[in-house]
Amino acid sequence: MVDVPALVAQAREGRPRAVARLISLVEGASPQLREVMAALAPLTGNAYVVGLTGSPGVGKSTSTSALVSAYRRAGKRVGVLAVDPSSPFSGGALLGDRVRMSEHASDPGVYIRSMATRGHLGGLAWSAPQAIRVLDAAGCDVILVETVGVGQSEVEIASQADTSVVLLAPGMGDGIQAAKAGILEIGDVYVVNKADRDGADATARELNHMLGLGEARAPGDWRPPIVKTVAARGEGVDEVVEALEKHRAWMEERGVLAERRRARAAREVETIAVTALRERIGDLHGDRRLDALAERITAGTLDPYAAADELIASLTGQ
Amino acid sequence: MVDVPALVAQAREGRPRAVARLISLVEGASPQLREVMAALAPLTGNAYVVGLTGSPGVGKSTSTSALVSAYRRAGKRVGVLAVDPSSPFSGGALLGDRVRMSEHASDPGVYIRSMATRGHLGGLAWSAPQAIRVLDAAGCDVILVETVGVGQSEVEIASQADTSVVLLAPGMGDGIQAAKAGILEIGDVYVVNKADRDGADATARELNHMLGLGEARAPGDWRPPIVKTVAARGEGVDEVVEALEKHRAWMEERGVLAERRRARAAREVETIAVTALRERIGDLHGDRRLDALAERITAGTLDPYAAADELIASLTGQ
Numbered sequence: 001m002v003d004v005p006a007l008v009a010q011a012r013e014g015r016p017r018a019v020a021r022l023i024s025l026v027e028g029a030s031p032q033l034r035e036v037m038a039a040l041a042p043l044t045g046n047a048y049v050v051g052l053t054g055s056p057g058v059g060k061s062t063s064t065s066a067l068v069s070a071y072r073r074a075g076k077r078v079g080v081l082a083v084d085p086s087s088p089f090s091g092g093a094l095l096g097d098r099v100r101m102s103e104h105a106s107d108p109g110v111y112i113r114s115m116a117t118r119g120h121l122g123g124l125a126w127s128a129p130q131a132i133r134v135l136d137a138a139g140c141d142v143i144l145v146e147t148v149g150v151g152q153s154e155v156e157i158a159s160q161a162d163t164s165v166v167l168l169a170p171g172m173g174d175g176i177q178a179a180k181a182g183i184l185e186i187g188d189v190y191v192v193n194k195a196d197r198d199g200a201d202a203t204a205r206e207l208n209h210m211l212g213l214g215e216a217r218a219p220g221d222w223r224p225p226i227v228k229t230v231a232a233r234g235e236g237v238d239e240v241v242e243a244l245e246k247h248r249a250w251m252e253e254r255g256v257l258a259e260r261r262r263a264r265a266a267r268e269v270e271t272i273a274v275t276a277l278r279e280r281i282g283d284l285h286g287d288r289r290l291d292a293l294a295e296r297i298t299a300g301t302l303d304p305y306a307a308a309d310e311l312i313a314s315l316t317g318q
Numbered sequence: 319m320v321d322v323p324a325l326v327a328q329a330r331e332g333r334p335r336a337v338a339r340l341i342s343l344v345e346g347a348s349p350q351l352r353e354v355m356a357a358l359a360p361l362t363g364n365a366y367v368v369g370l371t372g373s374p375g376v377g378k379s380t381s382t383s384a385l386v387s388a389y390r391r392a393g394k395r396v397g398v399l400a401v402d403p404s405s406p407f408s409g410g411a412l413l414g415d416r417v418r419m420s421e422h423a424s425d426p427g428v429y430i431r432s433m434a435t436r437g438h439l440g441g442l443a444w445s446a447p448q449a450i451r452v453l454d455a456a457g458c459d460v461i462l463v464e465t466v467g468v469g470q471s472e473v474e475i476a477s478q479a480d481t482s483v484v485l486l487a488p489g490m491g492d493g494i495q496a497a498k499a500g501i502l503e504i505g506d507v508y509v510v511n512k513a514d515r516d517g518a519d520a521t522a523r524e525l526n527h528m529l530g531l532g533e534a535r536a537p538g539d540w541r542p543p544i545v546k547t548v549a550a551r552g553e554g555v556d557e558v559v560e561a562l563e564k565h566r567a568w569m570e571e572r573g574v575l576a577e578r579r580r581a582r583a584a585r586e587v588e589t590i591a592v593t594a595l596r597e598r599i600g601d602l603h604g605d606r607r608l609d610a611l612a613e614r615i616t617a618g619t620l621d622p623y624a625a626a627d628e629l630i631a632s633l634t635g636q
Contacts, residue, residue, distance in 0.1 A: 041621040261616045262612040265622065269626050270599055270602070272625075273633075277595050303358065305351070315591075
């Protein structure tokens with residue numbers, strides 16, 4: 001058994017191995033999962049969670065890396081969660097150089113973790129929020145959650161961030177693709193990356209039009225900004241950070257941040273509860289309680305609805 | 319509100335409108351669903367449920383009609399549940415003449431009901447067993463459940479019968495198709511219909527081979543018979559009834575019938591319980607309990623797992 005309090009203390013000191021170990025414990029439905037989650041609870045709620053999503057090829061990893069650099073310059077501790085089945089991020093903290101993330105691999109103020117969809121009980125909707133809790137409790141000031149944004153679950157994860165960044169690139173018919181994937185509605189900040197290429201202005205205009213940004217809004221409503229970047233050269237990245245900080249300040253002022261976090265917590269509880277109930281019912285195959293109920297139904301002394309009520313009641317008595 | 323006891327009494331007298339009304343009540347998630355199910359429970363358990371499945375074109379409707387005639391000659395009351403989105407059966411009891419079922423439409427000893435997949439809460443896996451209960455309680459001696467047998471849910475329904483009949487026809491490459499659809503394993507009785515066509519013997523041989531019927535079995539094991547029929551002319555239908563009665567007697571001797579019925583009831587309870595739990599969790603969106611739990615999580619005083627436990631406990635208190 002793992003000494004959870006010691007592990008949590010080490011993680012808070014910034015030891016990457018302790019963080020890695022904790023994430024593995026919460027990812028893998030370990031018997032100590034509950035102990036870990038209970039230990040983390042009082043330490044969470046400080047990190048600012050930013051979701052980054054967009055189609056492959058828009059430069060997500062490069063943008064994430066550039067944002068890490070910007071936050072590091074500001075002295076922040078940064079966590080990166082790369083949620084992508086096809087991600088170049090591997091297991092712990094090592095990265096392919098093609099994503100320019102290697103510069104952060106030896107930085108103790110940065111923790112990078114990849115997350116694949118395979119094999120996780122309940123999928124990423126279940127495990128990503130847990131990993132965010134670990135990074136939060138470990139003292140990260142900012143957590144960047146990078147998702148592919150093509151599948152339903154990726155969009156769901158991105159939409160659970162405090163602030164969602166939607167990335168596009170010019171000349172990819174990307175606006176329409178993004179609209180199809182359902183990621184256009186979730187952006188709090190839009191980034192047109194590779195802005196040195198032809199068509200960047202056209203993409204920004206198209207986006208502006210699709211989002212109805214030219215239309216009147218109620219005073220005090222958030223108007224998502226569109227920021228142009230060349231992430232590979234770091235251009236425009238400070239403007240992205242500025243837009244994020246503005247959105248955060250706007251959310252704090254209006255109570256939106258607390259509201260989003262409550263909604264995220266509620267979804268997390270629901271996901272855990274549904275998974276747990278399904279498992280409990282699954283476990284009942286061949287169980288005496290279910291057999292006994294079935295026996296009474298076939299004898300005509302109980303109807304299936306009353307039996308289902310009894311079953312549900314017995315599930316909670318466990 | 320419907321007078322349920324009166325309706326049940328009328329159904330038991332064989333009034334088709336009362337039967338139709340009861341099925342509509344159990345299909346449609348009516349507020350009186352539980353009342354109906356409770357009233358039916360003590361009246362069920364008498365009907366012999368036969369599932370008929372096979373690819374389109376094998377003559378399922380014709381075979382069902384021929385079986386109805388055979389059971390009617392023996393003085394049995396017969397219920398037919400046609401589970402098929404593309405079924406020619408419509409709503410209550412009227413049928414297209416192409417299926418030769420119209421001869422039974424005016425027979426008070428026969429109740430025919432079609433069931434489509436559209437719009438039913440939880441799908442057919444949820445509503446078909448309920449309709450079977452109504453027909454059972456209404457005094458049907460035999461209930462023929464006809465399904466297409468291409469989708470997972472149709473196979474599931476067919477496999478929940480007391481006895482499952484798998485129909486094939488010659489010259490359709492049908493053995494392999496049936497194997498693919500997963501219906502070959504569920505047959506207790508196999509019927510090669512349209513046996514006056516070329517290739518009927520070859521189909522029967524192929525089937526015999528695929529099922530390993532030539533191989534040795536433990537004494538007392540059920541060896542599924544293969545019966546050849548020309549249902550349109552009624553040929554071989556008495557042999558099918560004979561095979562069904564043999565299978566029923568075999569099941570009763572060995573306790574298999576009671577076992578199958580318990581398994582069917584258990585699956586029914588599970589389906590209802592899972593549907594109910596999902597609905598209850600769905601209902602909690604914006605509910606104070608979930609909001610309060612989320613509030614405590616964001617405050618760091620509760621972890622999501624402990625919250626899920628509380629949520630599950632509160633669901634059963636309803």
